[in-house]
Amino acid sequence: MKRDSFQAIADPTRREILNMLAYKSLNVNAVAENFEVSRTAVYKHLKILTECGLVVVKQQGRERFCEARLEKLNEVSDWVEQYRKFWTDKFDSLEKYLIELQSKNTQSENNITNPSPLSHDI
Amino acid sequence: MKRDSFQAIADPTRREILNMLAYKSLNVNAVAENFEVSRTAVYKHLKILTECGLVVVKQQGRERFCEARLEKLNEVSDWVEQYRKFWTDKFDSLEKYLIELQSKNTQSENNITNPSPLSHDI
DNA sequence: TTGTTGTGAAACCAAAAGGTTTCATATACA
DNA sequence: TGTATATGAAACCTTTTGGTTTCACAACAA
Numbered sequence: 274m275k276r277d278s279f280q281a282i283a284d285p286t287r288r289e290i291l292n293m294l295a296y297k298s299l300n301v302n303a304v305a306e307n308f309e310v311s312r313t314a315v316y317k318h319l320k321i322l323t324e325c326g327l328v329v330v331k332q333q334g335r336e337r338f339c340e341a342r343l344e345k346l347n348e349v350s351d352w353v354e355q356y357r358k359f360w361t362d363k364f365d366s367l368e369k370y371l372i373e374l375q376s377k378n379t380q381s382e383n384n385i386t387n388p389s390p391l392s393h394d395i
Numbered sequence: 396m397k398r399d400s401f402q403a404i405a406d407p408t409r410r411e412i413l414n415m416l417a418y419k420s421l422n423v424n425a426v427a428e429n430f431e432v433s434r435t436a437v438y439k440h441l442k443i444l445t446e447c448g449l450v451v452v453k454q455q456g457r458e459r460f461c462e463a464r465l466e467k468l469n470e471v472s473d474w475v476e477q478y479r480k481f482w483t484d485k486f487d488s489l490e491k492y493l494i495e496l497q498s499k500n501t502q503s504e505n506n507i508t509n510p511s512p513l514s515h516d517i
Numbered sequence: 518t519t520g521t522t523g524t525g526a527a528a529c530c531a532a533a534a535g536g537t538t539t540c541a542t543a544t545a546c547a
Numbered sequence: 548t549g550t551a552t553a554t555g556a557a558a559c560c561t562t563t564t565g566g567t568t569t570c571a572c573a574a575c576a577a
Binding site: 422423424434435438442456457458459 | 522523524525526
């Protein structure tokens with residue numbers, strides 16, 4: 274289906290699911306209980322979240338526990354943050370933010386992830 | 396239609412439009428010229444972006460200049476940033492791990508592409 | 518005036534999204 | 548064993564999405 278995080282979080286139910294799973298894993302039924310819509314509908318949302326990596330599922334007996342992988346949101350964060358300066362009115366704040374970002378980047382220059390605000394990796 | 400920013404940026408074409416308008420205003424035709432799809436299709440995207448306030452239109456003669464209002468993205472930013480710790484913490488752990496690893500074996504730095512082996516249990 | 522340009526809107530279409538009900542099946546438990 | 552539970556999948560439906568072609572019209576330019 275080639276879904277991405279942007280599409281996944283466009284739906285308010287899916288955002289709520291992510292919030293619900295942020296601090297504790299729940300099985301499919303437990304997630305579904307929190308919504309008006311049917312279990313099957315929630316299951317489909319979970320499937321979409323799984324497809325784009327925002328949720329992983331771990332089988333445990335007949336239950337399947339859903340776990341949020343919120344670090345996948347960095348794809349969205351990176352895109353949005355490149356425009357942060359447009360709503361951060363005080364230049365100081367932006368400067369501070371950039372400095373903070375810069376220090377992070379230099380610390381990790383020799384490895385793994387591309388820290389560019391435009392990167393869509395991992 | 397009660398659209399929100401989350402839905403607006405779910406579409407890649409609309410994200411590209413926003414990027415295009417980030418630093419300069421363009422009239423409708425000028426925006427449309429940059430895309431494969433028809434002017435009418437682009438116009439509809441612009442309408443959606445206008446409806447949720449991410450773009451404002453200023454008439455000038457027979458032309459309508461589209462201006463990005465990227466500060467409206469703070470709705471998205473606020474939501475995403477509340478979860479930043481979920482990937483910043485991991486990143487920190489990875490950094491520590493790599494620094495430790497590098498001090499023992501410098502060659503290993505090229506092999507690590509995914510921080511998931513270091514996942515915290517939440 | 519006449520023709521060209523920039524734009525909005527209408528009618529239409531196929532596919533995707535989000536939902537439902539129903540059924541199948543594997544696991545747990547009395 | 549037999550029954551309840553947790554889940555996945557299929558079939559189906561309606562609305563939304565993203566696109567098209569076509570037409571209307573105001574503003575500009577010759």
